[in-house]
Amino acid sequence: MTVQELVKKVFFVEILKGLALTLSRLFTKPVTRRYPKEKRPAALGFRGLHALVRNPATGEAKCVGCGLCAAICPSRCIYIYTKEGPDHKKVVERYEIEVLRCVYCAFCVEACPFGAVVLTPHYEYSDYSRDNLYMTKEKLLQNWDKYMGEEGYNYFDKFWNPKADHFRTPKEQPKWRKS
Amino acid sequence: MERVEKPLQTKEITLNMGPQHPSTHGVLRLVLELDGETVVKCTPYVGYLHRGIEKLSEGMTYMQALPLTDRLDYISSMANNVGYCLAVERLFGIEAPERAKFIRTMVCEMTRISSHIIWLGTHALDLGAMTPFLYSFREREWILDLFEKLCGARLTVSYPRIGGVRNDVSQEFLDSLYKFTEEFPRRIEEYETLIDQNRIWLKRTKGIGVISAEEAINWGLTGPTLRGSGVNYDIRKKFPYDAYDRVEFDVPLGKNGDVYDRYRCRMEELRQSTRIIRQCIEKLPEGPIMAPDAPKFTLPPKDRVLADMESLIHHFVLITKGPMAAPEGEIYVATEVPKGELGFYIVSDGTGRPYRMRVRAPSFVHASVLPRLCEGGLVADVIANIGTIDIVLGECDR
Ligand code: SF4
Ligand code: SF4
Numbered sequence: 108m109t110v111q112e113l114v115k116k117v118f119f120v121e122i123l124k125g126l127a128l129t130l131s132r133l134f135t136k137p138v139t140r141r142y143p144k145e146k147r148p149a150a151l152g153f154r155g156l157h158a159l160v161r162n163p164a165t166g167e168a169k170c171v172g173c174g175l176c177a178a179i180c181p182s183r184c185i186y187i188y189t190k191e192g193p194d195h196k197k198v199v200e201r202y203e204i205e206v207l208r209c210v211y212c213a214f215c216v217e218a219c220p221f222g223a224v225v226l227t228p229h230y231e232y233s234d235y236s237r238d239n240l241y242m243t244k245e246k247l248l249q250n251w252d253k254y255m256g257e258e259g260y261n262y263f264d265k266f267w268n269p270k271a272d273h274f275r276t277p278k279e280q281p282k283w284r285k286s
Numbered sequence: 287m288e289r290v291e292k293p294l295q296t297k298e299i300t301l302n303m304g305p306q307h308p309s310t311h312g313v314l315r316l317v318l319e320l321d322g323e324t325v326v327k328c329t330p331y332v333g334y335l336h337r338g339i340e341k342l343s344e345g346m347t348y349m350q351a352l353p354l355t356d357r358l359d360y361i362s363s364m365a366n367n368v369g370y371c372l373a374v375e376r377l378f379g380i381e382a383p384e385r386a387k388f389i390r391t392m393v394c395e396m397t398r399i400s401s402h403i404i405w406l407g408t409h410a411l412d413l414g415a416m417t418p419f420l421y422s423f424r425e426r427e428w429i430l431d432l433f434e435k436l437c438g439a440r441l442t443v444s445y446p447r448i449g450g451v452r453n454d455v456s457q458e459f460l461d462s463l464y465k466f467t468e469e470f471p472r473r474i475e476e477y478e479t480l481i482d483q484n485r486i487w488l489k490r491t492k493g494i495g496v497i498s499a500e501e502a503i504n505w506g507l508t509g510p511t512l513r514g515s516g517v518n519y520d521i522r523k524k525f526p527y528d529a530y531d532r533v534e535f536d537v538p539l540g541k542n543g544d545v546y547d548r549y550r551c552r553m554e555e556l557r558q559s560t561r562i563i564r565q566c567i568e569k570l571p572e573g574p575i576m577a578p579d580a581p582k583f584t585l586p587p588k589d590r591v592l593a594d595m596e597s598l599i600h601h602f603v604l605i606t607k608g609p610m611a612a613p614e615g616e617i618y619v620a621t622e623v624p625k626g627e628l629g630f631y632i633v634s635d636g637t638g639r640p641y642r643m644r645v646r647a648p649s650f651v652h653a654s655v656l657p658r659l660c661e662g663g664l665v666a667d668v669i670a671n672i673g674t675i676d677i678v679l680g681e682c683d684r
Contacts, residue, residue, distance in 0.1 A: 121483035128479050129417055138424050150431075152438040178606045181350045212353040212444045217452075218605050220591045220598070226438070 149228035154211045156229045157204050157242060158250035160222060163260065168248055169223035172199040176215035176224055184208040185215060202244040207237060227254035298326055301665070305334045309412045309669045312679030314653065316672075320665055328660040328668070330653050335683040343643045347608030348374050348448060351640065356442040358628075358645060359681040361404050364397040364433070365623040366681075367446040372527055373619035373630035374448045378612060380580040382528075385573045386450040391529040392463070392566040393436070393445065395559040399470070400429040401624035402552050402559075409549070409673035410481055413490045418480050425473050428466060435459050448609075449584040450576035460567055467564045474556050482553075491546040495659040495671045498543055505655045508648050509626025510555060511675050514540035514548030521622040533565040545674040552676075582610040608638020618646075625649055625676055645684055649677040 108116075115121065140147065149155065162169045177185040184205040192198040215224050227250060234240055242250070251259060304315035313334035319327040339358065343351040355370040356363040368390050375381060382390070407422035430440040436459055437445040437452060445452050481487045497505070502515040512519060520537045522530040538554030540547030576584050585604055586597035603610055614636040620629040626648030633642040652675040659671040 116485075121485070125417070125480045125484060128476060138427070150434040150438065153434065154438040175602065175605050179347075179350060181346060181353050210353050210442065211439060212442075213438065214350070214353070214444075217585065220588070220601060222588070 149230065153228040153230070154213050154226045156227050156232055156250055156254065157206065157209070157215075157247060158225050158227050158255055158259075159202065159244065159247040160225055160259070161248060161251050168199070168202070168244065169221055170199055170202060170219075171221060171223070172197050172202075173220065175218040175220065179214045179218040181212060181214065182208050182210050199244070202247065204242040204247065206232075206240045206242050225251070225255065225259070227251075227259075229254040296321075303668070305331075310672055310679075311408065311677055312682075314672065314677065314679055314682075316656065316660075316668065318660075318665065318668065323664050323666075325660050325663055325665055325668060328657045330656050332650070332653055332679070333683050335679045337684070339684045340643050340645060343640055345639065347638045348612070348640065349604070349608065351643070352447070353442065353444050356444055357680060358647065358684060359401075359623065359625060359649065359678045360441060361678060362397040362401040362624045363441065363443050364393045364445060365401075365621065366628065367444060368394050368528070369619065369621035369623065369628045370630055371446045371448050372621060373617060373632055376619055377615065377617045377632055377634055378448070378580070378583050378609065380449050380577050380583055382450045382577055383574050384529075384571045385454075386575045386577075387528045388566045388570050389451050389455055389575065390446055391533065392455075392563050392570075393433075394528070395562045395566070396429050396432065396463075398559045398624045399556055400426050402556055405552065405624075405673075405676050406477060406549075409676075410487075412669045412673050413487065415481050415484070415487060418477050421473070421476060421480070425470065432459065432463055432466065435462070447576065447584070449580055450574070454575050455570075460570075463563065464567055467560050467567075470560050471557060474553065478553065488546065490667075490670055491549060491674075492544060493542075494545045494663070494667050495674055496542065496544045497655070497659065501658070502543065505658065506651045507626070507655060507675075508651070509622065509624070509676075510548055510551040511626060511648075511652055513537065514551045514674075515543030516541050521620055521627055525620070527619075527621060529566065529569075530562075532569065533562050535559075535562050545670050548674050583612075610638070612636060612638060620646070623648065625678065625681070626652065628681075645681075647681040647684060649679070649682040650684075652677050653682055 159168045159170055161167070172187055172189040174187050177183075177187050186201070186203045186205075187199065188201040189197050190200050211226065213226055216226060229250070232240065298319050298321050301318045301320055302315070303318055304310040305313040310316070315331040315334065317329045317331065318325055337357070339354050343354055346354070352367060352370060355366040358366050371382075403422040403426050407419035410418040433443055434440045436455065437443050497507075497515055499515040499517050502512050503517060507515075508519070516539050518537060518539055521527075522535075523537055535558045538551050538558065540551050581596075581600050583604075586600055590597040591601045592598065600610075612634055614634055616631070616633040618629055618631045620627050627646065628648060629646035631642075631644040631646065632640050635641040655675060656671060659675070660668050663671070
């Protein structure tokens with residue numbers, strides 16, 4: 108053991124260095140949040156509670172009952188029941204999502220050819236009963252009004268509805284400096 | 287009364303550790319036989335987190351099975367997704383475009399950082415150092431926020447797709463990731479100031495759980511657990527996938543094969559990952575993010591679905607039946623995830639669903655080496671040994 112090592116050992120140098128670091132942290136801004144009081148905004152395109160998109164023209168759900176979302180859902184938690192309407196059109200009788208079994212993969216959103224189902228940025232929906240979390244068509248439409256509203260259409264266009272040009276590269280590329 | 291002299295009796299006691307023990311990193315159960323402080327026998331029991339992922343995937347189309355892989359090693363879900371997508375892509379004979387490859391490499395390395403800092407925090411916490419845990423979770427939060435910005439989910443991302451990635455990276459995302467790579471090396475130094483030379487840390491890690499290079503290979507160890515013993519084996523270097531052959535990085539190696547060397551390996555890997563991310567941002571090429579010439583395997587863009595007949599048909603068939611024209615055959619593709627070698631072995635019978643999917647999970651192999659590491663050591667070092675092989679039980683039990 109050299110003298111230097113001995114000095115380090117006797118004077119607890121490495122431990123003091125560590126303590127100095129933690130002490131200096133005392134004077135910096137805390138990184139934690141007081142959660143229920145202070146909430147962070149969810150990022151654009153957050154995958155939270157489901158909603159059915161309201162057609163702005165008719166005020167009804169956009170969904171046509173094609174069943175693609177139910178077909179792709181890996182946890183099989185979407186149930187769709189359709190029937191024949193008065194003018195021989197298909198009408199969606201019931202559209203239900205068992206939210207508690209959902210894994211939030213957003214495959215339903217990707218599969219829907221009409222952009223009729225969406226995941227909202229709302230994530231605080233725990234409840235005391237399972238029934239309240241069994242989303243029927245009415246509840247899903249209400250979710251749209253509550254958590255997306257008018258802005259929903261912009262938001263939806265921007266993130267959730269991939270178009271052909273979303274698959275292309277944006278024109279301006281960053282000019283990253285070489286390090 | 288007459289006193290009867292009885293010889294002092296010694297008996298081995300059996301100690302049940304887990305499955306709820308906080309230091310077993312999940313639900314690992316160890317049955318230890320102790321002679322005083324010494325471990326005589328150690329038997330790991332796995333299976334408490336078995337969800338039947340391999341079997342479940344047989345009933346799903348290739349695309350549907352993707353979220354299942356998130357739930358294997360849930361703290362490095364991005365790397366699992368990439369491994370699965372690569373395996374399926376090679377089976378189908380398609381290839382992701384350049385831009386997607388760079389994005390995947392970038393997010394894989396982000397996952398490596400987040401996984402290693404969780405490992406560092408919990409491992410140090412198990413061995414009595416509380417502060418690195420708090421500091422490392424600060425950086426993990428940063429990475430999770432970036433993931434949220436990227437794809438809307440923080441933990442179970444399901445971001446890569448067969449033939450590319452889900453959506454393009456935004457300028458804002460790249461900017462904040464670049465800032466992260468500038469800041470992160472300083473944070474690594476902070477962790478090192480806290481524990482690297484700390485005498486308690488050294489006492490608890492140096493010379494503990496030693497495994498020689500030859501033995502490590504024989505036990506089938508991979509990843510940093512193997513490299514800590516000085517074996518230069520990294521799938522990213524030996525069998526490069528995605529963009530790993532176009533970025534520069536070193537493979538850190540240990541020498542003694544003890545807990546401390548494996549710790550050093552992972553700390554160096556953090557630095558190398560930062561380097562890779564930075565190169566990926568700098569070299570990110572332009573182009574599409576989904577394989578453009580594989581309409582039978584990848585979903586068509588949304589606005590074309592209702593515009594032309596062919597896309598509509600492809601969209602419906604892909605979603606309801608899975609990929610058309612999946613070739614028959616079998617494939618094994620291994621990728622380097624933060625824990626080691628993650629392999630997907632897929633057997634295809636030509637339908638849209640895998641006939642059989644087998645996952646070679648590094649954690650499962652690593653859990654089997656525990657008796658070798660623990661037996662003959664002290665009971666307090668069992669914790670150090672569980673931490674150092676870096677297992678996640680979600681992947682181990684599948
Ligand atoms: S997010 Fe995924 S799991 Fe949830 S309903 Fe949609 S497809 Fe099903
Ligand atoms: S895919 Fe869209 S249109 Fe079809 S049933 Fe689902 S929500 Fe309705």
